[in-house]
Amino acid sequence: MAENQNSWPDLIHGHFKRVGIRQVGYVPDAGHSRLIDLCKQDNGITDVVLTTEEEGIGLVAGATLGGQRAALLMQSSGVGNCVNMFALLRNCGFPCLLLVTMRGEYAEFNPWQVPMGSITEQCLKLCGFQVYRVNQADEVDDVVGAASDMAFEGNLAVAVILSQRLIGRKQWVR
Amino acid sequence: MSGCPAFAGHDKLYRDMPAMMAGLAERSDTVQGRAVNQSAPVTVEKASARVLNRAALTRRLVEILKHDEAVVAGIGNTNFDLWAAGHRKQNFYMLGSMGLACPIALGVALAQPKRGVIALEGDGSILMALGCLTTIANVRPRNLTIVIMDNGLYQITGKQTTATHGVSDIVAIARGAGLEASWIADETHFDVLIDRSFEHGGPVLYAARIDDEPGVGKTVRDPALIRQSFMKGLGTSRGGDLDR
Numbered sequence: 001m002a003e004n005q006n007s008w009p010d011l012i013h014g015h016f017k018r019v020g021i022r023q024v025g026y027v028p029d030a031g032h033s034r035l036i037d038l039c040k041q042d043n044g045i046t047d048v049v050l051t052t053e054e055e056g057i058g059l060v061a062g063a064t065l066g067g068q069r070a071a072l073l074m075q076s077s078g079v080g081n082c083v084n085m086f087a088l089l090r091n092c093g094f095p096c097l098l099l100v101t102m103r104g105e106y107a108e109f110n111p112w113q114v115p116m117g118s119i120t121e122q123c124l125k126l127c128g129f130q131v132y133r134v135n136q137a138d139e140v141d142d143v144v145g146a147a148s149d150m151a152f153e154g155n156l157a158v159a160v161i162l163s164q165r166l167i168g169r170k171q172w173v174r
Numbered sequence: 175m176s177g178c179p180a181f182a183g184h185d186k187l188y189r190d191m192p193a194m195m196a197g198l199a200e201r202s203d204t205v206q207g208r209a210v211n212q213s214a215p216v217t218v219e220k221a222s223a224r225v226l227n228r229a230a231l232t233r234r235l236v237e238i239l240k241h242d243e244a245v246v247a248g249i250g251n252t253n254f255d256l257w258a259a260g261h262r263k264q265n266f267y268m269l270g271s272m273g274l275a276c277p278i279a280l281g282v283a284l285a286q287p288k289r290g291v292i293a294l295e296g297d298g299s300i301l302m303a304l305g306c307l308t309t310i311a312n313v314r315p316r317n318l319t320i321v322i323m324d325n326g327l328y329q330i331t332g333k334q335t336t337a338t339h340g341v342s343d344i345v346a347i348a349r350g351a352g353l354e355a356s357w358i359a360d361e362t363h364f365d366v367l368i369d370r371s372f373e374h375g376g377p378v379l380y381a382a383r384i385d386d387e388p389g390v391g392k393t394v395r396d397p398a399l400i401r402q403s404f405m406k407g408l409g410t411s412r413g414g415d416l417d418r
């Protein structure tokens with residue numbers, strides 16, 4: 001465990017604690033697995049596994065309405081599932097911290113991931129998100145810290161794209 | 175095949191009337207006999223549920239609320255009738271994002287564990303988000319109550335039938351998801367069910383068979399204002415002097 005304390009998922013979890021995230025909704029992705037584990041082990045965070053990413057937009061809105069801060073974890077394909085629901089964030093001006101692990105780009109082996117992966121960033125921008133991309137592990141702390149502050153101090157919808165290069169090549173499991 | 179499209183939604187209602195009446199006779203013994211003597215209300219199946227009116231049932235719900243419970247009402251007639259029942263600051267009205275009333279209510283319930291939270295949703299909306307019933311069943315927020323207004327119709331778009339007009343049963347689906355769930359037999363049964371559950375009896379889902387009357391209110395269409403009013407009502411607004 002100790003050798004992982006400075007890994008990028010641990011740094012993201014550190015920002016969750018710094019800004020007082022109390023609810024984390026997620027549809028699992030391999031790239032988010034350590035961060036999900038950290039949230040599940042954290043008694044100060046209610047982790048909610050969602051059946052679809054759309055639910056997460058409602059969860060974030062409800063958390064804000066109830067006076068708590070929430071974050072959402074999803075894979076790039078999940079962004080496509082949410083498009084109509086993003087209206088809730090925009091219309092009500094809810095803050096949203098969204099962490100998106102990418103598929104469909106660097107070293108992708110599955111063509112089904114490419115159509116959504118290749119438009120994820122543009123899609124988020126069209127839907128009103130401020131979008132920041134992280135390509136390397138040493139950028140995570142700074143970018144996620146900045147995004148967290150923007151979301152909750154600025155009441156903005158902010159997405160951090162965690163690139164496939166950062167996450168590492170996924171091995172094709174036979 | 176219905177001769178008149180306007181009455182298409184009634185076909186099943188009329189067809190099922192004998193079965194419903196039989197269910198009612200059975201229910202009047204069990205519900206009225208046991209509900210007064212036992213702490214746990216009797217659960218009821220769809221065939222034994224009387225057809226109620228959404229606006230009247232919503233008014234009845236609002237009258238029961240005594241502790242600033244939060245109510246999240248879904249898109250369309252569900253929130254129109256909540257609005258018509260008289261605005262409360264703890265009401266959140268959805269004008270879009272179909273299917274999200276229950277996930278929003280879950281977020282509120284987790285953030286405000288001592289406050290009763292009620293999600294009001296139509297059959298069309300909950301059918302769009304059935305997965306959230308499994309999410310809620312597993313998270314188990316004790317303070318969350320879901321009420322489904324089921325007329326088997328997309329009433330607002332021209333009374334096209336939904337899956338619940340056919341063979342699908344929302345209460346059975348909710349039970350399969352892991353929720354405690356019941357159909358609402360009638361207004362008295364509704365009072366018995368709803369009275370015990372707001373702060374600590376959940377998560378539960380109650381479904382009412384309702385008629386095809388349109389919503390009676392016209393909710394203010396300003397999402398930012400609705401958000402702000404609701405957060406003031408919950409004491410979660412951070413507007414400082416702006417909140418005065």
